[in-house]
Amino acid sequence: MKKSILSAIVVLLLLGVAAYAAFFVAPTDAKQGVVYRILYLHVASAWTGLTSFFICFIANLLYVLRRQPRWDWLGVSASETGLVFTTVVLLSGPIWAHPVWGIYWTWDARLTSTFVLWLLYVSYLLLRTLVEEPDRRALLSALFGIFAFIDVPLVFGSIRWWRTQHPQPIIMGAPGSGLDPTMYRVLFFTWFAMLGLMTLLLRQRYRLEAMRGDIEIIRRELEAA
Amino acid sequence: MALLSNTAVLLGKELRTEFRSRELLTTTTVFVLIVIVLFSFSFNPTSEESRRFGAGLLWLAFLFAASLMLQPCFLREQNNDTLSALRLSVSDPFAIFLAKLVANTLFLLLTELLLLPVFAVMYNVAILPMLHWLVLVFFLGSLGVSIAGTALSAISAQARMRELLLPLLLLPLLTPILVASTEVTAGLFDRAPFVQWKGVGFLAVFDVAFLTILWLLGEYLLEE
Numbered sequence: 001m002k003k004s005i006l007s008a009i010v011v012l013l014l015l016g017v018a019a020y021a022a023f024f025v026a027p028t029d030a031k032q033g034v035v036y037r038i039l040y041l042h043v044a045s046a047w048t049g050l051t052s053f054f055i056c057f058i059a060n061l062l063y064v065l066r067r068q069p070r071w072d073w074l075g076v077s078a079s080e081t082g083l084v085f086t087t088v089v090l091l092s093g094p095i096w097a098h099p100v101w102g103i104y105w106t107w108d109a110r111l112t113s114t115f116v117l118w119l120l121y122v123s124y125l126l127l128r129t130l131v132e133e134p135d136r137r138a139l140l141s142a143l144f145g146i147f148a149f150i151d152v153p154l155v156f157g158s159i160r161w162w163r164t165q166h167p168q169p170i171i172m173g174a175p176g177s178g179l180d181p182t183m184y185r186v187l188f189f190t191w192f193a194m195l196g197l198m199t200l201l202l203r204q205r206y207r208l209e210a211m212r213g214d215i216e217i218i219r220r221e222l223e224a225a
Numbered sequence: 226m227a228l229l230s231n232t233a234v235l236l237g238k239e240l241r242t243e244f245r246s247r248e249l250l251t252t253t254t255v256f257v258l259i260v261i262v263l264f265s266f267s268f269n270p271t272s273e274e275s276r277r278f279g280a281g282l283l284w285l286a287f288l289f290a291a292s293l294m295l296q297p298c299f300l301r302e303q304n305n306d307t308l309s310a311l312r313l314s315v316s317d318p319f320a321i322f323l324a325k326l327v328a329n330t331l332f333l334l335l336t337e338l339l340l341l342p343v344f345a346v347m348y349n350v351a352i353l354p355m356l357h358w359l360v361l362v363f364f365l366g367s368l369g370v371s372i373a374g375t376a377l378s379a380i381s382a383q384a385r386m387r388e389l390l391l392p393l394l395l396l397p398l399l400t401p402i403l404v405a406s407t408e409v410t411a412g413l414f415d416r417a418p419f420v421q422w423k424g425v426g427f428l429a430v431f432d433v434a435f436l437t438i439l440w441l442l443g444e445y446l447l448e449e
Contacts (some may be wrong), residue, residue, distance in 0.1 A: 064445055119397040126393060130384040140380050143442055144394060147376065150438060151398050154431055158401040161423065162408045 004204070011196040018044075018186075018193035026186040038096045039183075044190040045088040046114070048198050052082030053121065053149065055202075060145035063138055069213050072138035075145060076128065077205035079121050081198050086118045109160035116155045120148040134216055228323070231315045235324030242301075243332065253294045253336050260286040261344055275348035280410035283344060284403055288370065291333055292392040295374035298325055299382040312447055319443045322375055326439075329371035330364070337363045355413040358420050362413070365428035366406035372435040373398055379446040401431055 022040035029036035056078035063071035093111060094104035105111065124145055131137035179187065243249055264282045268274055302308040311321055341359065345352040352359060374395055381391040409424035 064442070116397050116400050123394050123397060127380070127384060127390065130386055130390055132385070136383060139445065139448065140383060143446060144377070144380055146442065147373070147398060147435075147438060150434065151401070154401040154434065158404040158427060161427070162404055 004200075007200055007203075011193070011200050014193035014196050018190040021186045021189055026183050027180055032100055035096065035099050038092055040187055040190040042089060042092040042096055043187060044194045045085045045092065047191050048194040049082050049085035049089060051195065052078050052085060052198055052202070053117070053152075056082060056121075056145060057149040060142035060149075063142040064146070067135075067139075069134075069138065070210070072142065073206050073209040073213065074202075075138075075142060076125075077202050077209055079124055079145070080205055081201045083118065083121050083125070084201070085194070085198065086114060086121070089114055090118060107159075109156060112159050113152065113156040117152055120151065124148060134213070228317050228320050231317070231320035232323045232327070235311075235315070235320060236327055239324055239328035240331070243328070249294050249297065249332055250335060253290045253332070254339055256293060257286045257290045257336060257340050258343065260289065261340065261347065265347065270348050272349040275350050276411075276414050276416065279344070279348050279350050280414055281403075281407045284366070284407045284410065287333070287337060287366070288396060288399055288403060289392075290336065291329075291367075291370045291374055292395050294332060294336075295329060295371070295378045295395070296388060296391055298329065298375055298378040300378070300387065303382050308447070309449065312449075318447050319440055321447065322379075322439055322443050326368075326371045326375040329375055330368050333367040333371060334363055337367065350414050352414075355418045355420075358413055359410070362406055362409045362425065362428070365425065365432060366402055369402045369428060369431045369435065370399060372432060372439055373402075376435075376439050376442075376446060402428065405431070 018040070022037055026037065026040070028034055056075050059071045059075035059078060062068075063075060093114075097106070098104050124141055127144055128137055128141045131140055261282070264286070268278055299308070302311060312318060315321060338360070341352060341363075344350070374391075377394045377398070378391055381387045381394060384390050405424045405427045409421045409428070412419050412421040412424075
């Protein structure tokens, strides 16, 4: 208990420093002005969400191969944290887009594939609620999770090729594009803080799921007795 | 080799079951027909407009139809308690999937080809000059839909609310197919028709990728 409070305080401090850096350390963008500072929330959340879904994918694979309940617990926890961060992305995106592009939403590659990604993991959680037997639920959702994760690059590729009404990638984009070095440092620090938050949430959620699993076993033993 | 001969036998069984009743084919064909007619109310279907929206409309109708058609694929086996027998009858469970997905591709393709002339007449789109390319796109698209759909119907058949669940799982997964097939089909419907090879290649990549995952995961999907 003490450890989790301590780690929560550390993460809170990290987030505070990240917010300070995003508002006061990073230089103001030449074209967009102050509005661009939402980048640190938006992009860092996007990367954290993707990291979370990647953890979910690995957990799904390991569950299918090893059949230990802990991989199922990790899978569901990571899909939920991933959904939380992706929701932040989907909400902060329009807030940023409106003053800069003049519209809240455009059907371009990254927006649309993020939305499809979000939908796929909502379906993943939905599937879990519709299968009662724990082992079966774990296996089926793990298999669907694998299909869903592998689909994501295909979704991105297809939309990027044919629906390109897109601002060119700035980060890891064409030569000549790119952020100011200070902006990079602040962005990576924000990502680091967000990863801390994700780890914290993931740990709590995992423990909750593990307890649920234990209760399930106890309940079944009681019913059998 | 055993895989191919097993698949052939199972494919024969799938086709026999369907062509005895023709239930899937008739219901799906009527469904797509209804969707095609209803879509005409959502915009003014002049030839010019149809060229712009027709391809997407057609593929949406096909995807919805597929999510209905793929429903009984494993459900039927489960309701008749024949899944275990099927599993025992083949050495490689991939044969079961292969047979089912080939059968589903054939059914989908048949429905699509049956309704293509109807669509062309009603929406005033010329299809004859590019017919062979259309068949290729329909084949590649339907194959992708069937591969993903057969796999997911094995998942949804084991859950509650399965009739609603399959479209929810399947449709977002099929986004790449919808985008690529629509683009290629739109090119073929164009006033100066052209083949968009990038899209054809993309569909082939999707098919191969999903077939590979299905091959790797097939045995887990059918675990009891």
